[in-house]
Amino acid sequence: MSNEFTVFTKIKSGHADAMRDDLAMLADASNDVRVHAALRQIGTLHDARHVIFDHDTRHMFASVFDGSWDAYIDDFAKTEVGDRFDKVFSHTEGFPGIKDPGVKDWFVAHQEPARVFVSSYPELTxxxxxxxxxxxxxxxxxxxxxxxxxxxxxxxxxxxxxxxxxxxxxxxxxx
The missing domain is CATH 1.10.287 (Helix Hairpins)
Structure with missing residues (x-):
């Protein structure tokens, strides 16, 4: 039922602190009722995480979700979560924007599928x-x-x- 999604990107030069600030804003907003409403509306996200690494030059986004990858990306673009995605990913090289028709191609170009993906409850959505x-x-x-x-x-x-x-x-x- 669940699938993993992992994206590795390059952080624009000089943008690591701004990205860190935006991620802190996301963390602070984790109790925001609008965010929870958007996640309920999407209804397929198990978890997600952002990591800045390689001396502030690279970013990893990883998540676990239910259903098809296409629907997952489309659903994010329709909610407030998509706006937050845009804010964070705007600090990465070449990100076209979550609502851009080419965003799926961009994600595919930066995606690295997990070689092993294990879930404690694989049959539960x-x-x-x-x-x-x-x-x-x-x-x-x-x-x-x-x-x-x-x-x-x-x-x-x-x-x-x-x-x-x-x-x-x-x-x-x-x-």
Whole structure:
């Protein structure tokens, strides 16, 4: 389900500090509701990271996402995240802009696919992870109610509670 994307670029001469400042702004904005809304709208980004290296001459962007690469790039261009991409990548040589028709060719020219890509949950999409999180939070709330405790003590529910599936559910909830 998930794919990796890694891009190596050259930082324009004298732009490393400005790029660092823009990346710091991105880090500060990580709690920005607009950014979270844009990431929810995109709905496929697992994680992303920027690294400045080689004595401030090179930049790496790496991410993990669901779905097709084309849709991933297109989705970024449609949101506030694309504007942030433009700001950071403007410090790299030759970046045409996220909305430029040639941006995909530029990314391909700077992309280096991982030789090994391992995921702890390869069959789960971002959407499934978010759903699992919501279900878990809701279930934890139910576990804490007096009504649930009463249901556990009700003899009418003994058969259900004795099933391996229910026992596994309770074990997982308490882990």
């Amino acid at each position: 971002v959407q499934q992870v978010w759903k699992d999180q919501r279900v878990s939070e809701a279930f934890q709330e139910v576990l804490d109610t007096p009504e649930f405790r009463a249901a556990l003590e009700n003899p009418a529910n003994a058969k259900l509670m004795a099933t391996p599936a229910f026992q596994k559910l309770l074990e997982e909830a308490s882990a």
